[in-house]
Amino acid sequence: MSWNELAKKQQRVTEILANSLAHDRLAHAYLFTGGRGVGKKDVAMHLAKSIFCLDDPMDACGTCINCQRIASGNHPDVYHIAPDGASVKIDQVRALQKEMKMRAVESNHKVYILEHVDKMTIQAANSLLKFLEEPPPGVLAMLLSENGHAILPTILSRCQTLVFSPLSAEFITSLLIKEGIPSGVAQVASQITTNLEEARLLSQSEWFAQLRAMVIQLGKELRQQGSQALFTIHDQLQRNDRVKEELPLFLDLLILWLRDILYHQIGRHAHIVNKDQQNALQEQTFQWTQAHILKGIDVAMETRNRLERNANPQLALERLVLHIQEG
Numbered sequence: 001m002s003w004n005e006l007a008k009k010q011q012r013v014t015e016i017l018a019n020s021l022a023h024d025r026l027a028h029a030y031l032f033t034g035g036r037g038v039g040k041k042d043v044a045m046h047l048a049k050s051i052f053c054l055d056d057p058m059d060a061c062g063t064c065i066n067c068q069r070i071a072s073g074n075h076p077d078v079y080h081i082a083p084d085g086a087s088v089k090i091d092q093v094r095a096l097q098k099e100m101k102m103r104a105v106e107s108n109h110k111v112y113i114l115e116h117v118d119k120m121t122i123q124a125a126n127s128l129l130k131f132l133e134e135p136p137p138g139v140l141a142m143l144l145s146e147n148g149h150a151i152l153p154t155i156l157s158r159c160q161t162l163v164f165s166p167l168s169a170e171f172i173t174s175l176l177i178k179e180g181i182p183s184g185v186a187q188v189a190s191q192i193t194t195n196l197e198e199a200r201l202l203s204q205s206e207w208f209a210q211l212r213a214m215v216i217q218l219g220k221e222l223r224q225q226g227s228q229a230l231f232t233i234h235d236q237l238q239r240n241d242r243v244k245e246e247l248p249l250f251l252d253l254l255i256l257w258l259r260d261i262l263y264h265q266i267g268r269h270a271h272i273v274n275k276d277q278q279n280a281l282q283e284q285t286f287q288w289t290q291a292h293i294l295k296g297i298d299v300a301m302e303t304r305n306r307l308e309r310n311a312n313p314q315l316a317l318e319r320l321v322l323h324i325q326e327g
């Protein structure tokens, strides 16, 4: 990992930190906020390594003994705290404070990485606050959180906040393809989530492939007369518990599919996500009118809301089929 590589994921944040490091202007405490999988921990680890790296103190080499010790959690001046169970407990923060009062073992620096700081108990947060008010020299704390809104204002005001942006679909797609995932699957998965790890799991899982197949089959049946679409839904819900659990995802896939049919119709091929399904798209292009597609997307979104409000899945889907068919 290097700043350049990290910049592909998080350009702004990476530039700010690399710059501050180069000019010896790092803050004593940072709060990194952003969704899961956007690279907060990677950036924190790289900054920690850079501070102690024997080869390149501006941009850690990743291979020297210090970089390796930090990566494996064995550097005496780099501390890593993650929630012990559901929350960061006061004992963890107390141990940390005690640690902070001691001199750095091997240099003038100490680095603390605290994950999920929004999950600190109030006591733990208060004792962290004491440190943030009077940070010992040479200490750098990086607080990581997926949920910046849940951080106490008193802590917020003592940290420099860096907001990590969600990963772009293009970035996730290209990474998954490099890992050997077929491009069509990678493309669909990266439209569904901005979390790289989640996108990777989706693209590798059997049930995700099943959900996609079900969506494409329904795309055809929804525009045919008769009750085949209802039968398919009933059948899938009966046979596959996972389908039942993943109905919001199913609806997202349905919306993507209908959108692709529309793009296919109006010739905007570059926008198509299900690129590996050209034949099915070609076929269904003639089945759907634009009015039907828009109605379908509308009903799918409405159904998603209903499910969020705990509607009965079977009934919600039957209603979806009937509404789209009568449209």
Ligand SMILES: [Zn+2]
Pocket: 049, 052, 053, 054, 055, 056, 060, 061, 062, 063, 064, 065, 066, 067, 068
């Ligand atoms: Zn190094």
